[in-house]
Amino acid sequence: MAAPRFWREAPSRYNLVATRCGNCGSVSFPPRSFCPKCHRKSVGRMERFRLAGKGSVYTYSVVHEVPSELDMQKPYVIAMIEMDEGAKLTAQVIDVDPKDVHIGMRVRATLRRLGDEGPDGIIHYGYKFVPILN
Amino acid sequence: MDVGIVSYGAYVPRYRIRPQEIGKVWGADGDAMGRGLYITQKSVPAPDEDVVTISVEAARNMLLRKPIDPECINALYVGSESHPYAVKPTGTIVAAAIEAVPDLTVADFEFACKAGTAAIQVCMGMVGAGLARYGVAIGADTSQGAPGDPLEYSASAGGAAYLIGTEDIIATINRTMSFTTDTPDFWRREGRSYPSHGGRFTGGPAYFKHVTSCANMLMEAMGTIPEDYDHAVFHQPNGKFPTRMAKMLGFSNGQVETGLLTPFIGNTYSGAVPLGLAAVLDIAKPGDRIFVIAYGSGAGSDGFDITVTDAMDSFDRDAAPKVRDLMERTKEIDYATYAKFRGKILMKEVSI
Ligand SMILES: [Zn+2]
Numbered sequence: 333m334a335a336p337r338f339w340r341e342a343p344s345r346y347n348l349v350a351t352r353c354g355n356c357g358s359v360s361f362p363p364r365s366f367c368p369k370c371h372r373k374s375v376g377r378m379e380r381f382r383l384a385g386k387g388s389v390y391t392y393s394v395v396h397e398v399p400s401e402l403d404m405q406k407p408y409v410i411a412m413i414e415m416d417e418g419a420k421l422t423a424q425v426i427d428v429d430p431k432d433v434h435i436g437m438r439v440r441a442t443l444r445r446l447g448d449e450g451p452d453g454i455i456h457y458g459y460k461f462v463p464i465l466n
Numbered sequence: 467m468d469v470g471i472v473s474y475g476a477y478v479p480r481y482r483i484r485p486q487e488i489g490k491v492w493g494a495d496g497d498a499m500g501r502g503l504y505i506t507q508k509s510v511p512a513p514d515e516d517v518v519t520i521s522v523e524a525a526r527n528m529l530l531r532k533p534i535d536p537e538c539i540n541a542l543y544v545g546s547e548s549h550p551y552a553v554k555p556t557g558t559i560v561a562a563a564i565e566a567v568p569d570l571t572v573a574d575f576e577f578a579c580k581a582g583t584a585a586i587q588v589c590m591g592m593v594g595a596g597l598a599r600y601g602v603a604i605g606a607d608t609s610q611g612a613p614g615d616p617l618e619y620s621a622s623a624g625g626a627a628y629l630i631g632t633e634d635i636i637a638t639i640n641r642t643m644s645f646t647t648d649t650p651d652f653w654r655r656e657g658r659s660y661p662s663h664g665g666r667f668t669g670g671p672a673y674f675k676h677v678t679s680c681a682n683m684l685m686e687a688m689g690t691i692p693e694d695y696d697h698a699v700f701h702q703p704n705g706k707f708p709t710r711m712a713k714m715l716g717f718s719n720g721q722v723e724t725g726l727l728t729p730f731i732g733n734t735y736s737g738a739v740p741l742g743l744a745a746v747l748d749i750a751k752p753g754d755r756i757f758v759i760a761y762g763s764g765a766g767s768d769g770f771d772i773t774v775t776d777a778m779d780s781f782d783r784d785a786a787p788k789v790r791d792l793m794e795r796t797k798e799i800d801y802a803t804y805a806k807f808r809g810k811i812l813m814k815e816v817s818i
Binding site for chain 2: 426457
């Protein structure tokens with residue numbers, strides 16, 4: 333991914349900045365400028381806010397055939413996370429044995445390296461999820 | 467006006483490797499090495515962890531305990547010898563990740579293992595001078611020893627973040643003093659992967675001389691003796707140096723044991739004293755007095771005389787993991803996994 337695009341998306345990648353529709357209350361992540369349900373009614377009524385970072389595993393998959401930049405982490409878990417505010421997003425679940433991951437598992441967001449643009453390129457940071465320990 | 471610690475947060479990666487496992491690979495007696503250094507295991511960062519991610523996790527834990535408006539943070543400094551970029555600050559990424567940008571000053575510090583305590587001193591100056599409402603000082607590292615080098619048994623990863631200010635202080639910093647000389651006991655040249663060190667030279671004229679001088683200077687200035695302190699935290703490149711140091715200065719094992727983490731997580735370099743102090747703050751009571759001496763090769767020591775205030779009683783320590791929680795949340799790995807995680811295996815294409 334090109335550096336400028338990544339840079340523009342940093343607030344959502346670092347801090348899970350989402351939008352809430354002022355018309356119907358539905359939450360979008362990444363942020364949107366209008367609501368996918370209310371369309372024109374939501375224009376100018378989309379409120380930006382930060383997701384608290386907690387959610388549950390909605391569904392997941394253990395990935396064995398990985399892109400080369402994730403070679404060091406295979407096999408890894410990619411999951412759809414349902415955030416407590418309602419938005420769903422896709423992210424890696426880490427710091428856990430893949431066989432211990434289950435649907436409904438409580439997780440929280442953390443910041444990790446997502447990859448880089450080679451040894452001379454910039455490093456990308458963003459959210460991944462770790463189990464919430466009791 | 468008192469200046470002190472308003473909040474703090476810690477982070478230690480969960481992977482661990484034992485000295486026996488390292489010794490097995492290099493034909494060395496890992497048991498004896500572990501006993502000699504007094505290290506039972508060391509922490510290892512995951513392949514997607516570095517000083518940025520460790521600093522962010524520690525800073526977010528700090529803000530969980532004291533949820534101030536991050537826009538009131540006007541200074542942020544990260545001390546480390548393993549910043550991910552040679553040019554491009556760690557601190558800007560950390561500041562963005564805790565939503566403290568853009569109204570603040572940021573810089574990365576480097577002074578071997580005492581860059582984190584130097585950051586605390588600068589924050590004290592900024593806050594004390596009224597140039598910042600709050601300052602954030604972080605010490606974090608993901609240090610490496612060359613394969614087979616004695617340092618490989620100790621060099622580990624972790625860090626802690628401190629919110630320094632003048633309001634709602636949980637621990638007043640009564641005084642800070644430093645002792646610095648030009649001593650080539652440990653170094654790493656630009657572009658090299660692993661540090662070099664002066665072998666036995668790292669003990670006497672380096673660690674012991676600087677820590678002793680700084681400790682005596684501080685106690686003399688404060689008119690105190692070791693018995694006046696409830697806890698003492700010394701820089702801990704291994705488990706043995708700080709234990710011997712404490713004895714030489716007249717501190718008991720009881721005074722140092724809470725802040726002595728290296729036997730269980732290894733030497734976290736810039737994270738070592740900040741993490742040791744965090745472990746003490748995890749259990750400290752109002753009125754407790756804490757003596758802290760950091761050490762950085764090259765060489766210098768930063769000393770702090772700290773008193774825990776009554777505000778500690780209403781401070782939400784349980785809002786973030788304590789150092790002991792992080793020490794118990796572990797997964798042991800073998801040397802092959804460790805070598806893979808730490809980039810010690812030559813790959814066809816190097817990434818992450
Ligand atoms: Zn809507």
